[in-house]
Amino acid sequence: MTRPDPDAVLAWLHFELPESRIAQTGAEPRDSSRLMVVGESVEHHVFRDLPDLLRPGDLLVFNESRVIPARVMARKPVVNGMGGGQIEVLLLREEEANVWSAYLKPAKRAGNELWLGEHKAEVVGVLEDGARLLRFEHDIKPHLDEIGRLPLPPYIAAGDSDETWRERYQTVYAREPGSVAAPTAGLHFTPELLSRLEARGIERVAVTLHVGAGTFKPITGPVAEHVMHAERYTIPHATANAINRAKAEGRRVVAVGTTTVRALESSAQEDGTVRPGEGDTRIFITPGTRVRVPDLLITNLHLPGSTLLLLVAAFAGEERIRTAYDAALAGGYRFYSLGDAMLLEREHGV
CATH class of the missing domain: 3.40.1780.10 (QueA-like)
Structure with a gap:
């Protein structure tokens, strides 16, 4: 056949x-x-x-x-009065202990360090599809309920509360x-x-x-x-x-x-x-x-x-x-x- x-x-x-x-x-x-x-x-x-x-x-x-509440609004650190802008982070999955792949928006302005709430992440790599690797100082999973929002498909208008x-x-x-x-x-x-x-x-x-x-x-x-x-x-x-x-x-x-x-x-x-x-x-x-x-x-x-x-x-x-x-x-x-x-x-x- x-x-x-x-x-x-x-x-x-x-x-x-x-x-x-x-x-x-x-x-x-x-x-x-x-x-x-x-x-x-x-x-x-x-x-x-x-x-x-x-x-x-x-x-x-x-x-x-x-x-998981994988969508988090992160901020860049303020250095010499500069920075502090917001970066949208979509955590994809934990690749190894405390290292996550994530899409960043806008990725080009992310820099090397981000703060998700009170939790510091270092950008340590870029994957073939453009996703970044973020290394956290500790396990971020227990904190996602507090700092994250549920990711929704792009064709859904969120409207209601998280x-x-x-x-x-x-x-x-x-x-x-x-x-x-x-x-x-x-x-x-x-x-x-x-x-x-x-x-x-x-x-x-x-x-x-x-x-x-x-x-x-x-x-x-x-x-x-x-x-x-x-x-x-x-x-x-x-x-x-x-x-x-x-x-x-x-x-x-x-x-x-x-x-x-x-x-x-x-x-x-x-x-x-x-x-x-x-x-x-x-x-x-x-x-x-x-x-x-x-x-x-x-x-x-x-x-x-x-x-x-x-x-x-x-x-x-x-x-x-x-x-x-x-x-x-x-x-x-x-x-x-x-x-x-x-x-x-x-x-x-x-």
Whole structure:
């Protein structure tokens, strides 16, 4: 079978999206968002219908990463009456003890020393993508709740207070701090919905993949030249065992979000089982890539020209995704992080 050309697929799946269709607030309650079920046909539901759309014995895999208040307004030191200007810092991840990669704005005026609140950082390096390396004198993580704000996608007008966003832009099951963007497919779940899923005999396990700012980076050139940011992931032993047991018993694995797919496929074996462990991944799933672990995928509606759109096309098939997005555009679905959701079946043979 001829391997699809990702560049041709991306061009084919490009679409114009009116700004009014970019969701600025999540549905209230969370599980009242719309849910499009995409398989051999397209069906329209509400997200709270999910327990009836899954089967007893299905295994849901969630990403438990928690968004950190990674956006901090820093100041330059005053030297001989000069300096003191503000620099916006987006902390990306801790590369080693007390050393963080970060985007600075404006980067050219940052200098060699910054103060984030009362915490000093020294600029000690520049990465290929322009991010800076900041070395702190001590662990900055315990202080981020006080000095930082929750980072939001660039297409969301913040509007409400940071305190409001800290609840809204976080899944109800988030546990492990480390993401600079929410694993947004999980934003549709409520404690009540999780209880209903459990009562129906649907199992639940978790992985962690800390989402980086690269999730918003569009593909601006040939797909083969696009560089994925490294993201840290963990597959616990209990999760790997549950997935491998479900596979052996012929039960379906349901990935909640593209970040979960990336974590699972980064640890996948040829037979669709997974290894426990942790590491960094730059996996880039494009049409023609074999997806081995999940049978179903819960995901939001993604940006044109994005790596995530290629991932869902690889998972469900280009024809199905084109049909689904045409239906979403015609049917008034809300797009992106705070928008509506899809439940995708993996295309046979993928």
